Amino acid sequence: MESNAKTALQLGIKLNNFLIVPILALVVSLFATFIAIVIIMWIYPHYWLEFSFHPPTIYDIPGDQNNGQLGSNLMVS
Known part of the structure; x- marks a missing residue:
């Protein structure tokens, strides 16, 4: 009986070490x-900042009016 408990304990240690690797x-x-x-x-930063506050609109296109940055071209005077 003692040998069975010892074998089970050793098996538990081996399984424990085996599970550490994938974890x-x-x-x-x-x-x-x-x-x-x-x-x-x-x-x-401009990708996730721009699209996290509002969905893309037709004005969110890179343009030379605002140096190619994403944003509304209507805001550029």
Whole structure:
């Protein structure tokens, strides 16, 4: 009986170590995805800032009146 308990304990330790690897891989990949999203939002702020406040309209086109920035060309005098 003692050998069965010892074997079960060793099996539990092996399974625990076996499950640590995919859990760590999931955590690392989620963290890397979060960092990538933050970097993309930092490099291209006008994309997510512009379209998070209102849906795109017909005036949200890059034009030479406002130096190619997204925004309403009606606001440019």
